[in-house]
Amino acid sequence: MIRSSQDVGAGVFLIALAVIALWQGAGLATGTWSQMGPGMLPRTLAIITGLCGIALVVSALMSDGARLERWSLRGPILILGAAVAFGLTVRPLGLAAAGPIAIIISAFASAETRWGETLLFSLVMTGLCLGLFKYALGLPIPVAPWLIGY
Amino acid sequence: MEDLLGNLALGFATAFSVQNLLLCFIGCLVGTLIGVLPGVGPIATIAMLLPLTFKVDPTGALIMLAGIYYGAQYGGSTTAILVNIPGEATSVVTTLDGHQMARQGRAGIALGTAAIASFFAGTVATVIIAALGAPLTKLALLFGPAEYFSLMLLGLAFAVVLARGSVLKAVSMIVVGLLLSTVGLDLETGEERLTFGLQDLSDGVDFAVLAMGIFGFAEILRNLESPETRDVVRGTIGRLLPSATDLKQCVGPVVRGTSIGGLLGILPGNGAVLGPFASYTLEKKLARDPSRFGRGAIEGVAGPESANNAGAQTAFIPLLTLGIPPNAVMALMVGAMTIHGVIPGPQVMTKSPTLFWGMIASMWIGNLMLLIINLPLIGLWVRLLKVPYRLMFPTILLFCCIGIYSINNNPADVLFTAFFGLAGYGLYKFDFEPAPMLLGFVLGKLLEEKFRQALVLSRGSFMTFVERPVSAGLLIIALLIMVVAVLPAIRKSREQAFQE
Amino acid sequence: MTRVLIALAAVFGLTAGGADAQNYPTRPITAIVPFAAGGPTDVVTRIVGEHMAKTLGQQIVVENVAGAGGTTGITRGAQAKPDGYTIMTGHMGTHGAAPALYPNLKYDPTKDFEPIGLAAGTPILIVAKKALPPNNLKEFVAYAKANEKTINQAHAGVGSVSFTTCTLLNSQLGIKPAQVAYRGTGPSLNDLVGGQVDFMCDQIVNLVEQIKAGSIKAYAIAMPERSPALPDVPTTTEAGLPDFQVSAWNAMFAPKGTPREIVAKLNDALDKALDDATTRKRLLDLGGVIPDKNGRTGAYLADFVKAEVARWTPILKATGAVGN
Numbered sequence: 001m002i003r004s005s006q007d008v009g010a011g012v013f014l015i016a017l018a019v020i021a022l023w024q025g026a027g028l029a030t031g032t033w034s035q036m037g038p039g040m041l042p043r044t045l046a047i048i049t050g051l052c053g054i055a056l057v058v059s060a061l062m063s064d065g066a067r068l069e070r071w072s073l074r075g076p077i078l079i080l081g082a083a084v085a086f087g088l089t090v091r092p093l094g095l096a097a098a099g100p101i102a103i104i105i106s107a108f109a110s111a112e113t114r115w116g117e118t119l120l121f122s123l124v125m126t127g128l129c130l131g132l133f134k135y136a137l138g139l140p141i142p143v144a145p146w147l148i149g150y
Numbered sequence: 151m152e153d154l155l156g157n158l159a160l161g162f163a164t165a166f167s168v169q170n171l172l173l174c175f176i177g178c179l180v181g182t183l184i185g186v187l188p189g190v191g192p193i194a195t196i197a198m199l200l201p202l203t204f205k206v207d208p209t210g211a212l213i214m215l216a217g218i219y220y221g222a223q224y225g226g227s228t229t230a231i232l233v234n235i236p237g238e239a240t241s242v243v244t245t246l247d248g249h250q251m252a253r254q255g256r257a258g259i260a261l262g263t264a265a266i267a268s269f270f271a272g273t274v275a276t277v278i279i280a281a282l283g284a285p286l287t288k289l290a291l292l293f294g295p296a297e298y299f300s301l302m303l304l305g306l307a308f309a310v311v312l313a314r315g316s317v318l319k320a321v322s323m324i325v326v327g328l329l330l331s332t333v334g335l336d337l338e339t340g341e342e343r344l345t346f347g348l349q350d351l352s353d354g355v356d357f358a359v360l361a362m363g364i365f366g367f368a369e370i371l372r373n374l375e376s377p378e379t380r381d382v383v384r385g386t387i388g389r390l391l392p393s394a395t396d397l398k399q400c401v402g403p404v405v406r407g408t409s410i411g412g413l414l415g416i417l418p419g420n421g422a423v424l425g426p427f428a429s430y431t432l433e434k435k436l437a438r439d440p441s442r443f444g445r446g447a448i449e450g451v452a453g454p455e456s457a458n459n460a461g462a463q464t465a466f467i468p469l470l471t472l473g474i475p476p477n478a479v480m481a482l483m484v485g486a487m488t489i490h491g492v493i494p495g496p497q498v499m500t501k502s503p504t505l506f507w508g509m510i511a512s513m514w515i516g517n518l519m520l521l522i523i524n525l526p527l528i529g530l531w532v533r534l535l536k537v538p539y540r541l542m543f544p545t546i547l548l549f550c551c552i553g554i555y556s557i558n559n560n561p562a563d564v565l566f567t568a569f570f571g572l573a574g575y576g577l578y579k580f581d582f583e584p585a586p587m588l589l590g591f592v593l594g595k596l597l598e599e600k601f602r603q604a605l606v607l608s609r610g611s612f613m614t615f616v617e618r619p620v621s622a623g624l625l626i627i628a629l630l631i632m633v634v635a636v637l638p639a640i641r642k643s644r645e646q647a648f649q650e
Numbered sequence: 651m652t653r654v655l656i657a658l659a660a661v662f663g664l665t666a667g668g669a670d671a672q673n674y675p676t677r678p679i680t681a682i683v684p685f686a687a688g689g690p691t692d693v694v695t696r697i698v699g700e701h702m703a704k705t706l707g708q709q710i711v712v713e714n715v716a717g718a719g720g721t722t723g724i725t726r727g728a729q730a731k732p733d734g735y736t737i738m739t740g741h742m743g744t745h746g747a748a749p750a751l752y753p754n755l756k757y758d759p760t761k762d763f764e765p766i767g768l769a770a771g772t773p774i775l776i777v778a779k780k781a782l783p784p785n786n787l788k789e790f791v792a793y794a795k796a797n798e799k800t801i802n803q804a805h806a807g808v809g810s811v812s813f814t815t816c817t818l819l820n821s822q823l824g825i826k827p828a829q830v831a832y833r834g835t836g837p838s839l840n841d842l843v844g845g846q847v848d849f850m851c852d853q854i855v856n857l858v859e860q861i862k863a864g865s866i867k868a869y870a871i872a873m874p875e876r877s878p879a880l881p882d883v884p885t886t887t888e889a890g891l892p893d894f895q896v897s898a899w900n901a902m903f904a905p906k907g908t909p910r911e912i913v914a915k916l917n918d919a920l921d922k923a924l925d926d927a928t929t930r931k932r933l934l935d936l937g938g939v940i941p942d943k944n945g946r947t948g949a950y951l952a953d954f955v956k957a958e959v960a961r962w963t964p965i966l967k968a969t970g971a972v973g974n
Contacts, residue, residue, distance in 0.1 A: 010580035014322055021329055024344045028336075034610035038336035038343055041598050045329040052322035059318070069579060075374045076575055079367060079547065080568040086551040087564030095552070102551055103544040109374055112540040121541055129552060133190075138198045139556050140680060140713040150677055150735065197687040197714060204700060291844035295830075335718065337831040340751065340808035349725075349756075353717045418840045472843065473859050475836045478686060485688025488855065489696055491932055495859020559713050560722075599833060606830045607802055607846065 004065025007056050014053030021046035075109050082106035094144035095134065099126030154281060161280075161507030165515055170213050173206065174512050177214035178519045181221020182527075185228070188235045188366055188546060189553015191358060192222040196482050200489070208490035209505045213512045215486055219479050220272065220462045220513070224520045227264040227455055228531055232257060233546065235366040239357050240458035242588055243426040245365060247443060247450030254446050257532050258390035263400060263448055264455040265524040266392070271408040271456035272517030275463035278412055279470075280510050284499075286464075287471040290416045295603035296614050298417070300624035302597045305424050307631035308431040309589045317636065320586045323577075327590025328597070330355055337599055338606075350562035357423075359554060359563050360591060363570025364577065364584045366550050370543045371575045377539070390528055396448055403433045403453035411457030415464035418476040422461030426454035427589050435634075463513055470506055472496055671911040674734050678709040681902075682730075682738040684723025686716045689835070690855040690936075694770045694900050695739045697932050701923035706915065719809025720744040721752055728757040732907035737766065737916065741900045746958035747814045750966035759959055763903040764913050765951035767920045770938035771899035772853040773873040774815045775883065777866050779845045787869040787889035790849070794825045802828040804838040804847040811898045812838065814962065815872075816851040817969050822893055842866055853898045854879065854937035872896045879937035897939060899958075901951050913948060921946050 021042060028039025059065075082105035090098040103122035107113045133139040143150060164170065184195045196215050203211035226238030231248035244264065251260040278286070293301070309324045310317065333344045334354030345351040392400075410432065411425030433453045434443045443450050466483075468476045473494035475481040487494050492502055499506045554563050577584055608614035616622045681699055683692045692714065699710035715723035720743055727738030745759035757763075776787065784790040794801055803820070805813040808831065820827060830847055832838035835856050841847050843865045854871070858879050861868045870889040871877055886894045902920060904913055923929050924940050933940055944950065 006579075006581055010319065010582060013576065013580055014326070017326065017329075021344060024346060028341065028343060034605060034612065036602055036605065038339055038341050042329065042332045042343055045325055045332065048325050049322060049329060052318060052325060055318060056322070066581060071575075071579060072375055075371045076572055079370055079374070079543075080571050082544075082547060083367065083551055083568040083571065084565055086548075087555075087561040087568070090551075090555060090561050090564070098551075099548055102548050106544045106547050107540070110540045110543070112538070114540075117541075118544075122544070125545055125548060129548060133552055133556070137195065138201070138711065139194070139552075140198075140559060140711050141552065141555060193687075197712075200687070200696065201700075201709075201712075291840070294841065294844065294846040335808070337807060337833065338829075349718065349722065349754075353722075418837050468840070472840075472865075474840045474843065475688070476840075481686060481834075481836060482688040485693050485696075488688075488693045488936060489932070491935055493855075493859050493936065496863035496865055497859065558717070559715050595833075599831075603830050603832070606828050609800070609828065 003063060004060040005068040006066040007060035009068045011053040011056030011058075011060060014049050014056065016053075018046045018050030018053060021049070078109035079106050082109075091142055091145075093146060094142040095130055096126060096144040096147070099129055157503065157507045158280060158511065160503060161509075161511030164209060164504050164508030165213070165511035169206070170210050170508065170512060171515070173210045173214040174217050174516050175519055177217020178221040178516050178523060181218035182225040182228075182520065182523060184218065185222035185225020185237045185241075186531075187225075187549050187553060188229050188233075188237050189358070189362055189550040190556055191238060191553070192219045192479055193482060194553075194556040195222070196479065196486070200482075200486055203486065204489070208487060208492045208502075209508045211486060211490055212483065212505065212509055213516075215483060216466070216509060216513065217516045217519075220459060220516060221520055223459050223462045224265065224268055224524055227268075227451075227458075228261060228524075228527075231260045231264065231451070232531055232535060233542075234369045235546065235550075236361055238458075239361055239423055240426055240461070242361055242365065242585065243430045243454040244451055244458075246430065246585060247445070247447050250444065250446035251448070251451065256446065257535070258528050259392045259396060259448070260451050261528045261531065262391040262525065263396065263451050265521055265528075266397070267400060267404045267407070267452040267455040268459035269517050269521040270404050271411065271460040272463055272520075273514060274408050275412050275415075275460045276510060276514040276517070279464065279467055279513070280507075283467050283471050286416055286467055290418070290468060290476075291472075292620060293417060294618070295600040295607060296618050296621040297624065299597060299600040299604055300615060300621040300628065301417075301421075302593050302600060304624050304628040304631070305428065305589070305593050306597070307628045307635065308428055309586050309593070310632065310635045315581070315583065319582050323582050323584070323587040324590035327587035327592075328594040330360070330587075331591045331594025332598065338602060348562075350560065350566070354595070355566070355591070356557060356563060357588075357592065358557055359567045360570055361588060362550050362554055363567040364574035364588070366546070367567065367571025368574025368578060368584075370546060371571065372578055373539065373543065390532070391525070392448070399448055400452035402436075403429070403449040404456045406432060406436075407453035407456030408460045411460035412464045414457075415461030416467050416476065418468065418474065422458070422465055422477065423592050424589075425457035425461040427585075429453035429457035459517075466509070466513070469494060470498060470509065473498065671734075671909050674912050674915060675706050675708040677735065678711050679706070679734070680713050680736050681710050682723050682727045682736065683712055683714050684716065684720035684727075684738065684740070684744055685714065687712070687714045690772050690853050690898070691720075691739055691741050691900050693855070693936070694772075694933065694938065695902075697929055698769050698920065698923045701926050701929045702916075702919040705919040705922050719748065719751065719807070721748055721755060721757075721809075724748075725756045727903070728762045728905055730905050732764075732905040732909075734904065734908050734912035734916070737902055737904045739769065739900055740903050741811070742896075742898045742958065742962075743809060743811055743814060745901070745903075745955050747809070747962045747966055749959055750963040751809050751814075760952075760956050762906050764906060764908045765948040765955065766902040766904055766913060766916045767946045767948055768899060768901045768941040768951055768954070769920065769924070770933045770936075770940055771897040772855050772936070772938055773871050773877060774811070774851050774896045774898060775854055775857055775861075775871050775880075776819065776849065776851050776869045776886075776894075777842065777857055777861065778849040778869065779842055779847065780864070780866060781845050782848055782867070784869075785867070787884070787886070787891060790869050791823055791891070794823060794827065798825055798827070801825070802830050802848050804830050804832055804842055804850040806832055806835045806838050806852075810835075812850055812852045814966065815896045815898070818896060818965055819851055819894055821965060821968065822891065851896075858937050870894075873939065877937050877939075878934060899954075901955075917946070917948055 029037035031037025100122040226241035229237040230241040230244040234249040407429040730736035
């Protein structure tokens, strides 16, 4: 019956987005078209998104299309996790810690990683970034508040 | 005419001083490097380097800072082409065909085309600024909210044409982009919209955060999943520079891109970001074989690159002739000028002619320098591609993180980028194109703002959009484009219906 | 092993134990500017900071943390470690109007800071598009009242200085123009010059060159005396509206709990900067107003902030404008 699982996924994604937007924007005043309130545009756009989602699902049931490929877990969790780790550690621990943390966590995502090399690389790269961004350019990024105070 | 030549002579004399040449070179070099690094942008860099310029006179300081700005445009295309990650917001469009060219072993040609197209655009833009600066400003002042709205609507029509595949998916992406642009504080009432109660979202989603997430992080995720496709890029290097036939193909796109980008750069509110998108869609429509676009069409690199460089230069016009900055980088320049005691305004041209003409002359010199800097670097960049991916992607990740953090010194921005990275991965899985969404996002903020402003000014009358001639004209063109874009799709589906 | 531990403890003790007031400062100081780089507050901070760095012997690094009318940056500053290495520049909006505009404000301007001192203020001007018929403030008031249905006023967004000050003006004049919101000063000024909107109130820094060039006209400056940068513009008192006295003041603050000796050093550095000839010239060229000796103490600033909050809260609450 479902002739294109990819399109079904796409449609469901859009519908979910629309629902979330409508829920978040529920309290906003809509106003009229000639005196638009804050809620008018978000609501209208959310509804259109939902309609597009429905149209996609319908077309997935009616015509052939691509199959939805599997989502891998390892890549997203590790790469995005590395970025999140960076975000969470850069102010309390500084770039000196956040840099290697980000590189090492993300390195887990590739099967080709060699550990000794990655560790060394993370330290060298962080050092380069510190030199370039902090000292050469003057970017106000914390270096290592726990060690040297800034 | 004589005046112009006299002024230009003054300008070149100023710009050719050893100090100013050196400052120009430093600015361009720093700008290129900053542009290459994904995430770090000219705004953060200029803000960081402002204190260094205190020691120098105003003209020199501005020459260097300006060099950083348009240098970043050159550098931004490098990452866009090589690793499919836009170094700058305006390089997003270059990724579409530029990276495809790199995959086909034509990375050198793409980089060379980008540099040469940008140089041409920069040269023409400099001449425009010199000769037509004042009248063009008057033109920009004609653009009230109603005209702006119609222009944005025209941009929306372009967005539909931008799509590669299914029109329905493209339209839904545009709508999602528009929806994303509404996140933040409402302009008129200050209420929070779609912010999920997070204070970090109260100024809305930052374009760089969105672009880095959807293009940058998602690209890494894609490459990790399919190692076979990624290695193709590093196989053959091929020619390092475009051939004569390549260049001949680019003449039209470059000229058109320069005009579009140049005109849009003058408009306040970041109209310059639209330039590359508009140029791309125009070239796609004009090409004899539009299906080449998205698969490595050289026009898809030449046009947008000219547009974004022309826009970067003409953005100086409102700053130098009126003293009103059209975008955030120019606002920084205002600050830089003010700190140096040159308060920007309409009289800068007459009261500080060495500053004004010196800057214009050095813009051209800067473009020349950038061409000279970038062309040899192509060999270096292309060789960098041979670095094993297992080392390259953590580096890209780190640079993106630092770059995103540096925008507003806010770690939450990095977290949001990760979130958009996940979204970008999802878009790829569902076969949605991200480019129309980004365009919708950029247009969305302006569309709503200008629509509401126009309505407040007209006290609620919709007629204002058709009563004002410029606005009406733009609306008509928008309508025509939408019809032309949607018509083939409708015909195709009718044919399909007939066949079945 | 024990020796290593003792050494480590010593290192940690020295650095983690908080500020060493005697030797302050021993490393660069971060000055948070809660607005985008290039704006008036940023410019004032950089000009003053450059001289302060000379007195203190350490760099002052400006960190721009923009957002939510400046409250994002101030929140970050208020929550920073009170060791003297993070200070911030607040202004009339963040420390005067914010409590009224942002109900969820995460700081209290009167309680969460150690005031260092007032830096330069930028007076407010009432300006209009060139083509607007009235030529002085009295005519403008009459015109505004007569054309209430069509007159419109630009501002740079809820929470901006141009919004707060014009709201005050409108309430004093008893008019209700259509308020057109823009994203920032640049676009609003652009439309004023282009003649799309009728009038607005903004800081002198943004307007001085336009007025001198004649692309917009100025009705009055909301200060007790005329500004040297614009000697032809009458004061609101001269022009017939003595109640409209507003200045977009800027001031430096440190987070609550910063040691007194450090605050005193910062205040002293600020004071010296405001006395320095080059700094003064740059500030005055912008049209800035430099506080006199009495106005430069931390105590004065503390009282001033209280007075400003008390002044703006009723006016802004009456308009019902809400930031957050």
